[in-house]
Amino acid sequence: MPVELNHTIVHARDNRESAEFFASLLNLEITAEWGPFIAVALSNGVTLDFATVPADGITPQHYAFLVSEEEFDAAYARIRQRGVEHYADPQRKQPGTINRNDGGRGVYFMDPAGHAMELITVPYGGWTS
Numbered sequence: 001m002p003v004e005l006n007h008t009i010v011h012a013r014d015n016r017e018s019a020e021f022f023a024s025l026l027n028l029e030i031t032a033e034w035g036p037f038i039a040v041a042l043s044n045g046v047t048l049d050f051a052t053v054p055a056d057g058i059t060p061q062h063y064a065f066l067v068s069e070e071e072f073d074a075a076y077a078r079i080r081q082r083g084v085e086h087y088a089d090p091q092r093k094q095p096g097t098i099n100r101n102d103g104g105r106g107v108y109f110m111d112p113a114g115h116a117m118e119l120i121t122v123p124y125g126g127w128t129s
Contacts, residue, residue: 004045004046005046006045006046006047007039007046007047007048007049008046008048008049009037009049009050009051010048010049010050010051010061010063010113010115011051011053011057011058011059011113012050012051012052012053012058012111012112012113013052013053013055013058013112013113014052014112015036015037015038015050015051015052016038016050017112018050018111018112018113019038019039019040019048019050021111021112022040022048022050022111022117023040024078025075025078025079025082025084026065026067026071026075026119027071027074027075028040028041028042029041031047032047036051036052037049037050037051038050042065048063058113058114060113060114060115060116061115061116062090062115062116062117062118063115063116063117063118064117064118064119064120065117065118065119065120066120066121066123067119067120067121068121069105069121071119072105072107072119072121075119076098076107076119079107079109084109085109085110086098086107086108086109087107087108087109088106088107088108089108090108090116090118092108101120101122101124102120102122102123102124102125102126103122103126104120104121104122105120105121105122106118106119106120106121107119
């Protein structure tokens with residue numbers, strides 16, 4: 001069996017708030033709740049398991065998601081509609097816009113716990129052959 005990522009735990013100040021924020025932006029489902037975890041399933045079988053931890057225990061992480069052009073359009077519309085601050089770059093110097101890196105589109109935004117989220121339509125380096 002090849003090695004695959006199955007799940008990862010995402011620290012949050014409020015696991016429900018963060019899970020619902022993420023799931024609603026990307027039109028995903030909350031699939032399970034157990035113990036301190038609320039899981040959001042991605043299309044490749046990986047789950048993000050949001051867990052409430054004390055705010056001083058959260059180390060901001062970066063999560064990047066490869067999405068289709070249609071998914072990007074829908075998510076970006078929700079980002080703008082909800083007034084979510086977003087940027088074309090990870091340094092947050094180009095606010096309110098997207099990038100067109102590698103022949104695709106990308107956007108950066110923060111989740112409620114302070115994690116840097118990124119949506120891209122083309123993997124870094126362009127399409128693989």
